[in-house]
Amino acid sequence: MTPMNRAKATPPTNLRYAVAVDLVVFTIRDRRLCLLLVERDIPPFQGAWALPGGFVLPDEDLREAAYRELAEETGLGSGVHLEQLATYGAPTRDPRGRTISIAWLALSPDAAEPVAGSDASRAQWWPVDHIDSATLAFDHARIITDGLERARAKLEYSPLGAAFCPPEFTVAQLRAVYEAVWGQHLDPRNFHRKVTKSPGFLTPTGAMTNADGGRPAQLYRRGVIDVLNPPITRS
């Protein structure tokens, strides 16, 4: 084994980096798409808003770390959709030293106010169009942009819109999700036909609700499929 055999050798200590998870948590509140941010109470970027997150512990999987941080900083837990977004690792993205961050996209039904994290920093839901990218810590503005893009795209070809809804929901609630995420109005009648005809997207519970006034609506649960075919188009 030559000194050139770097790629396969055990890495020396100077090739080890801090590894963190960051969470891009979306929900719908008041018909608007909102993102969870926490206010940093220590340097760097003290006082700036940042994504919730933290370092990965030695014995936990990456997804576990994401779930743990989600629970610690929001009180949210099971029932929240969590998927990997991307990994950010520019050498200077963290002034404290090289840090690799695995970003996760989380979609949550409208929850109560977020609980303060264990570090007592302030956590708050922000409408996405009220977030000032320039003031965010680290490269979190970029991560949020990527998360938004992913969420918007996923509504088209996956049943993830339902992840923003409670376990049982109406077609109108689901439509409100799509309208909030895409920022555009959708025809209620065509939307209704599309989602109820999309095989496996929704399963009717048989129960009805009249919580919204007007004619009572059928309640649905999330179906079993992972890919919408045909997709729910945006236009």
Added chain:
Amino acid sequence: MTPMNRAKATPPTNLRYAVAVDLVVFTIRDRRLCLLLVERDIPPFQGAWALPGGFVLPDEDLREAAYRELAEETGLGSGVHLEQLATYGAPTRDPRGRTISIAWLALSPDAAEPVAGSDASRAQWWPVDHIDSATLAFDHARIITDGLERARAKLEYSPLGAAFCPPEFTVAQLRAVYEAVWGQHLDPRNFHRKVTKSPGFLTPTGAMTNADGGRPAQLYRRGVIDVLNPPITRS
């Protein structure tokens, strides 16, 4: 700052892990989808086939590391499409110690034989349906599965099929890509109409080729768009 304020503090040395990039490199050879694997010449998994990859150096970005490994182990470089696939970090995925691996998906035109890596390990193209998942090193079987799924999905709604083709190519060459990746026959006439009508997918060069016998075919270059609308459907 309490000891509980773990999430925001600078991480101690025991919270640093090795960080690697692994490459899922696909190409089309002999009308079949092929994957580049290297034979490991040192433990662990000595003698097993693995994805090309290596550790991230202190001053390079993650994408740079992926490009460097690609060049070192394949001789490939510019002109290869490279995108992040996912990050794998199960605590025990590497018996040498905790290693976080950022996997990249690379799509390459049919190239010459891969050059031997700088560590002289053997590199070889494998038809994807000839790969024995059970014999692969680490969790690479899973990574390959994820890469395959991503590649298959991306052909539908992105112009990435062209990443498997040389800079100038015919519709038939592009169709061969789709057929290899999807493993199914496509009607040449409908395919031709779909891709040439898809706005921004292909730009004709004006030149023709008769390399395949029969009527000469128009040559195209990759267009400028990133998303196909409408998508190229699979059925």
Added chain:
DNA sequence: GTAATAGTGTCTTTCAGACAATATCGA
């Protein structure tokens, strides 16, 4: 001429979007 591949046209069915019409509640 034949064989092979490239490319166009045409038919049918399916589906998306616009929007009328009907259904079922509360007040």
Added chain:
DNA sequence: TCGATATTGTCTGAAAGACACTATTAC
């Protein structure tokens, strides 16, 4: 009754899949 929302139906135009047909080369 009206106002609100839910749900179904109907029409039209666009697009997909099947496949006949024409075009242009090599031999």
